[in-house]
Amino acid sequence: MFATTQRSHLCGALRLSDAGTAVTLGGWVHRSRNLGGLVFIDLRDREGLLQVNFGPDWAGADVIAAAAAVGVESVVIIEGTVMPRPAEMRNADLATGEVEVQATSIRVVGPAVTPALPVARGKNDKLPAEELRLRHRYLDLRRPELQANLMLRHRLLQVTRRFLSDRGFLELETPILTKPTPEGARDYLVPSRVHPGEFYALPQSPQIYKQLFMCCGFDRYFQLARCFRDEDLRQDRQPEFTQIDIEASFIGREDIMALSEELVACIWREAGHEVAAPFQRMSYADCMERYGCDRPDLRYGLEVHDFTASFATLDFGVTRSVIDAGGRVRGIRVPGGAAWSRKQVDELEGLAKSAGAGGLLRVKKAEGKLEGPVAKFLTPEAEEALALADGDLALLVAATDRISSPALDRVRQECARRLGLVDEHARHFLWVTDFPMFDKDPVTGALAAVHHPFTAANADDVAQYPDAPEKWRALAYDCVLNGLELGGGSIRTSDPRVQSRMFTLLGIGDEAEQERRFGFLLEGLRAGAPPHGGIAFGFDRMSMLLSGGTSLRDVIAFPKTTAARALFENAPTTVPAADLAELNIRSTVDGE
RNA sequence: GGGGGCGUAGCUCAGCUUGGUUAGAGCACUCGACUGUCACUCGAGAGGUCGCGGGUUCGAGCCCCGUCGCUCCCGCCA
Numbered sequence: 001m002f003a004t005t006q007r008s009h010l011c012g013a014l015r016l017s018d019a020g021t022a023v024t025l026g027g028w029v030h031r032s033r034n035l036g037g038l039v040f041i042d043l044r045d046r047e048g049l050l051q052v053n054f055g056p057d058w059a060g061a062d063v064i065a066a067a068a069a070v071g072v073e074s075v076v077i078i079e080g081t082v083m084p085r086p087a088e089m090r091n092a093d094l095a096t097g098e099v100e101v102q103a104t105s106i107r108v109v110g111p112a113v114t115p116a117l118p119v120a121r122g123k124n125d126k127l128p129a130e131e132l133r134l135r136h137r138y139l140d141l142r143r144p145e146l147q148a149n150l151m152l153r154h155r156l157l158q159v160t161r162r163f164l165s166d167r168g169f170l171e172l173e174t175p176i177l178t179k180p181t182p183e184g185a186r187d188y189l190v191p192s193r194v195h196p197g198e199f200y201a202l203p204q205s206p207q208i209y210k211q212l213f214m215c216c217g218f219d220r221y222f223q224l225a226r227c228f229r230d231e232d233l234r235q236d237r238q239p240e241f242t243q244i245d246i247e248a249s250f251i252g253r254e255d256i257m258a259l260s261e262e263l264v265a266c267i268w269r270e271a272g273h274e275v276a277a278p279f280q281r282m283s284y285a286d287c288m289e290r291y292g293c294d295r296p297d298l299r300y301g302l303e304v305h306d307f308t309a310s311f312a313t314l315d316f317g318v319t320r321s322v323i324d325a326g327g328r329v330r331g332i333r334v335p336g337g338a339a340w341s342r343k344q345v346d347e348l349e350g351l352a353k354s355a356g357a358g359g360l361l362r363v364k365k366a367e368g369k370l371e372g373p374v375a376k377f378l379t380p381e382a383e384e385a386l387a388l389a390d391g392d393l394a395l396l397v398a399a400t401d402r403i404s405s406p407a408l409d410r411v412r413q414e415c416a417r418r419l420g421l422v423d424e425h426a427r428h429f430l431w432v433t434d435f436p437m438f439d440k441d442p443v444t445g446a447l448a449a450v451h452h453p454f455t456a457a458n459a460d461d462v463a464q465y466p467d468a469p470e471k472w473r474a475l476a477y478d479c480v481l482n483g484l485e486l487g488g489g490s491i492r493t494s495d496p497r498v499q500s501r502m503f504t505l506l507g508i509g510d511e512a513e514q515e516r517r518f519g520f521l522l523e524g525l526r527a528g529a530p531p532h533g534g535i536a537f538g539f540d541r542m543s544m545l546l547s548g549g550t551s552l553r554d555v556i557a558f559p560k561t562t563a564a565r566a567l568f569e570n571a572p573t574t575v576p577a578a579d580l581a582e583l584n585i586r587s588t589v590d591g592e
Numbered sequence: 593g594g595g596g597g598c599g600u601a602g603c604u605c606a607g608c609u610u611g612g613u614u615a616g617a618g619c620a621c622u623c624g625a626c627u628g629u630c631a632c633u634c635g636a637g638a639g640g641u642c643g644c645g646g647g648u649u650c651g652a653g654c655c656c657c658g659u660c661g662c663u664c665c666c667g668c669c670a
Binding site for chain 1: 593598599602603604605619620621625626627628629630631632633661662663664665666667668669670
């Protein structure tokens, strides 16, 4: 398949069964070893490494001299014969290690300057600084690890396309130049030359377009969609990213969740992992109650418990005042935590405080005795509720749930890490369902969409609490793996009047304002919209997990730094004033 | 927008605690030797704006202030 007019095989593909074959190979000089009369070159292509041998019995002196002179990372084309290696000279570390090619000619077709970064690395060599790897990305991407990552990414893209296409989903493209939506994340804006003073935005997601496809009757859509958000970056967040975007008509939650489980299993299988479906499900309320988090890592326990009832009678000021004010006392039991030093527990308290808690109450049981600031106040009922075994440590937060949940989440995760409870090979998939529709700002009372403004509400909740939207649950669902959000979606509002009411509840302007900003969606819905819904998966994150990496930058060919800068091509950059003038734009930055 | 870490040869790092002659090592590079290596080995050599700017000092890679870059985290990410 890879044979061309210039080469016959891929270097890394040759095996013992190819012995005796005359080959012409093109590749990069990974490393070379010059033993005097004998020269070895490890030739590399995307398939792997191959040892090429230049010896006087089959190659002329001029060929050997040329092989000895070629620098690493140069591109060469060699001719020769595949030979089995003598048993004692085989290399078990190399897929091609049972053979070598005895070369009769070498031609340097792409001489390389001395590389700024090493591509061939020793077993214990550290990677160069990421800044340098990004600046010299053309070299970094030659590394077998990154080649493997991008080739895996390709396979995951293809298997996703095949899976969805086979099920009748149409791959439809949506615009990259779109309308600014001043909700949610910041948009990347693109000035219009033709229309002075007006701007496009790059899409944060194809959300509205895919809903319009449903209105058009393309009842199953998908796209491997590039999305853009002008927010600050993280290890797992890039300003442009790829999502598997799916939408379908005449479906409910169960349809989307079943389809998604199949898709995820298919993708994981492509990477060599079997996934058990159906996935566990848990309501948002249960997640928050038991784990303090809407995407819990279920590879370990350390569940959060409520001790409010048994602490209500305690004559202890801290818990007393919180409970009287409507708060709760919640916490986790840490087996073996009693052995931790004061300093170690203080560090945990630091985590809780950084998450907003006032402090972390500790009770430990050592040699049958309870210890800690609250110990002497404990009633027999409270002791029984804590249910500490010898060596256990209880870590409690007395506060409103809004404060205690994130604090206990942080503490729980750190305790699991310290206790070695996190099984790196385990995969615990989870559906989180029944999110609230709205998040109510505790200060202003304003409602904000937890998912997005197009999500449909649970009809029973709307009927039961018509005037208390903060009690409505959304028909939304998140797919979680080991505490990471893989994707999320919802059933959408397909009634334009209901959609308009949602905008009103969210404080998105009057009717005229709604028409101006979201009219193109409302018009589509009014023209006859089927019930529909969908989901989007973070494809980069999936690729990262399946390639075994921890940074999105290792599965994206040309990523941005955390300062949202491209170091290789050096973007963004200033442009000549004349270019700005043509766009009717003037920079306010000094010195421009 | 805020906080932490890092920045010394092409690469990875030591040196900084306690300021003091000519800033070191490994790899890579150049030259030489070597016919079975596979991180070849051996010998020799070259290679430095100690991120940048300012300050303290008789003297700064080292101390202080500022700044830039990368990175991790918080905010943010409907």
